[in-house]
Amino acid sequence: MKHILLSGILLATLVSGYAQQSDKNNNPVFEGWYADPEGIIFGDQYWIYPTYSAPYEKQVFFDAFSSPDLVHWTKHEKVLDTANVKWAKRAVWAPSIIENGGKYFLFFGANDIQSNEEYGGIGVAVADRPEGPFRDHLGKPLIDKFYNGAQPIDQFVFRDADGTHYLIYGGWKHCNIAKLNEDFTGFIPFDNGETFREVTPENYVEGPFMFIRDGKYYFMWSEGGWTGPDYSVAYAIADSPMGPFKRIGKILQQDMDIATGAGHHSVIKVPEKDRWYIVYHRRPLGETDRNSRETCIEEMHFDEDGLIRPVKITDEGVKSDPLR
Structure with missing residues (x-):
């Protein structure tokens, strides 16, 4: 009888523990102040590479x-x-x-340059593994000047369906796209001779991201000011990575019952499934420091016309979704 009773207690404890784990809030997804997260899949692991959210002078490394x-x-x-x-x-x-080509290339912005007279911009580092350590690929910035008014920050490397790689980037309300060469040491000019083509959509501020679904190019970006309540994510759809991109509307923004300043995101697609996640940062309620930003994940869904449904930010986040 005692054995049966103890077994029952143990079973109840296990069930209770499982329920608590299943019901656990998963946002933010990890501890610490982190922003601008890029989510991606390598092998059987999800990865997130964020900005370490701190005063500029302390932003001298990346964790993953x-x-x-x-x-x-x-x-x-x-x-x-x-x-x-x-x-x-x-x-x-x-x-x-x-x-x-069996290497991992990490593109990043550095030094927050405000003019062509300052040194910095967009760089690229390389490693043999996703966890690094990464080393400088060029010994200098890949882009160190303003082109078409775009501050050289907020870079996103995009692989097209034909294997061509593009760098999409830009702050100060301007966005450029450029075609990378094979070893990511420079760019290949477009047919008209230009290297940096502006593709700025309406209301664009920063944080570009692109993906393909059903042959369409979804271009996403952040709007508003990153320290304020109007920070949000909007998108457009086109037939080419060059656009033209006509703004459709916002799909991610703050919820005053949950958090503020939701923006600067990325998107993860689960291989061989039409399942999508949006990875983004937000500021907890009551936090006034501009660097108090944390990384969160929500599911992202499409309607029957291929439009992105508005994403509700939550404390629950997403449930377990193993890759193996």
């Missing part, structure tokens, strides 16, 4: 996080440090990563 299921995360500290990028001194922002 990996997970088998979007719920349990492992922190990989300082996968890139400015000690390995001699020209980058501060404001290391918005990493974007891609695997190419």
Whole structure:
């Protein structure tokens, strides 16, 4: 009888523990102040590469996080440090990563340059593994000037269906696209001779991201000011990565019952499934420091016309979704 009773208690405890784990709020997805997250899948792991959210002078490294299921995360500290990028001194922002030829290339902004007279811009680092360590690929910035009015920050590397790689980037309400060469050391001019083509949609501010679904190019960006309540994510759809991109509307913004300043996102598609997640940052209620930003994930859905349904930000986040 005692054995049966103890077994029943143990079973109840296990069931209770499972329920608590299942019902656990999963946003933010990991501890710490992190912003501008790029989510991606390498092998059987989800990865997130965010900006370390702190005063500019302290933004001198990137941490990364990996997970088998979007719920349990492992922190990989300082996968890139400015000690390995001699020209980058501060404001290391918005990493974007891609695997190419067995190497992992991490694009990043540094130094927050305000004019062509300052040194910095967009760089690229390389490693043999997703967790690094990453080393400077060029020994200098890949883009160190303003073109078409775009501040060289908030870079996103995009692989088209034909294998062509593009760098889409830009702050100060301007966005450019440029075609990368094979080893990511420079760019290939477009047929008309230009290297940096402006593709800025209405209300664009920063944080571009692009993906393909059903042959259509979805171009997404952040609007508003990153320190304010109007920060949000909007999108457009086109037949080409060059656009033209006509703004459709916002799909992610703050909820005053949950958090403020929701924006600067990325998107993860689960392989071989029409399942999508949006990874973004937001500011907890009551936090007034501009750097108090945390990384969160929600499911992202489409309607029957292929339009993105508005995303509701939550504390629950997403449930476990193992890749194996």
